[in-house]
Amino acid sequence: MSPTAFITGASQGxxxxxxLLFAKNGYDLIITARSKxxxxxxxxxxxxxxxxxxxxxxxxxxxxxxxxxxxxxIQRFSQINVLVNxxxxxxxxPMSQTTIEDWEKIIxxxxxxxxxxxxxxxxxxIEHKQGNIINVGSFxxxxxxxKMTAYCTSKFAITGLTETLRLELEPQGIxxxxxxxxxxxxxxxERAIFKDSDPxxxxxxxxxxxxxxxxxxxxxxxxxxxxxxxxxxxxxxEVVVGSAKVPAFLNRLFPSITQGxxxxxx
Numbered sequence: 473m474s475p476t477a478f479i480t481g482a483s484q485g486x487x488x489x490x491x492l493l494f495a496k497n498g499y500d501l502i503i504t505a506r507s508k509x510x511x512x513x514x515x516x517x518x519x520x521x522x523x524x525x526x527x528x529x530x531x532x533x534x535x536x537x538x539x540x541x542x543x544x545x546i547q548r549f550s551q552i553n554v555l556v557n558x559x560x561x562x563x564x565x566p567m568s569q570t571t572i573e574d575w576e577k578i579i580x581x582x583x584x585x586x587x588x589x590x591x592x593x594x595x596x597x598i599e600h601k602q603g604n605i606i607n608v609g610s611f612x613x614x615x616x617x618x619k620m621t622a623y624c625t626s627k628f629a630i631t632g633l634t635e636t637l638r639l640e641l642e643p644q645g646i647x648x649x650x651x652x653x654x655x656x657x658x659x660x661x662e663r664a665i666f667k668d669s670d671p672x673x674x675x676x677x678x679x680x681x682x683x684x685x686x687x688x689x690x691x692x693x694x695x696x697x698x699x700x701x702x703x704x705x706x707x708x709x710e711v712v713v714g715s716a717k718v719p720a721f722l723n724r725l726f727p728s729i730t731q732g733x734x735x736x737x738x
């Protein structure tokens with residue numbers, strides 16, 4: 473019987489690259505994302521690699537939908553071995569321009585979406601005394617970034633969730649890992665939210681992000697997928713991917729200096 477991975481945000485970018493990598497390595501898949509057409513395309517490609525696939529379009533902030541999908545996966549495959557929490561939304565906005573509705577949207581997807589999948593799968597992992605939980609965090613969950621308060625709040629929460637959960641579950645044979653990429657060269661800008669009271673400042677931040685995505689400093693989806701695969705094969709606490717390694721390291725050793733530099737970024 474093939475091992476099975478449950479992957480969120482699997483229709484594009486990191487999630488898609490991860491799904492295809494796991495399919496190439498003999499895993500069956502349960503994949504979800506909000507875009508039905510893109511998700512079905514990933515499912516078709518994964519099946520061509522020999523994987524059995526359940527693909528259901530869903531919003532990870534919908535707890536009942538996620539619970540139903542996990543139950544369907546367990547019924548179909550008997551056992552789920554790996555959970556990859558990846559679905560997320562990026563937001564760049566000053567706090568003064570971030571509405572409560574914005575906060576709810578970011579927290580519901582970036583944090584509650586992870587909690588819902590973990591909560592639904594944990595009894596299954598504990599029963600089998602095994603499992604891998606991989607939470608895809610962010611550079612913004614290791615280093616505070618200006619005008620990204622809501623996003624960084626959600627990603628710092630994922631860092632805390634991951635590190636605390638590891639202490640609890642490792643003695644039970646369940647490995648918990650955090651993967652923290654830098655800005656990743658995907659089409660995530662299609663879903664990113666930019667806000668500012670100054671339209672020119674808003675446009676400039678979007679353009680800066682677009683430039684960053686095409687620069688050598690940007691992570692590649694395939695590199696992040698490889699990092700996820702490696703922590704399944706060789707469990708470790710966390711991996712910071714790509715150019716995020718340097719500022720994350722400096723922030724740990726010299727937070728006042730690093731954050732002083734970050735505060736000058738508009």
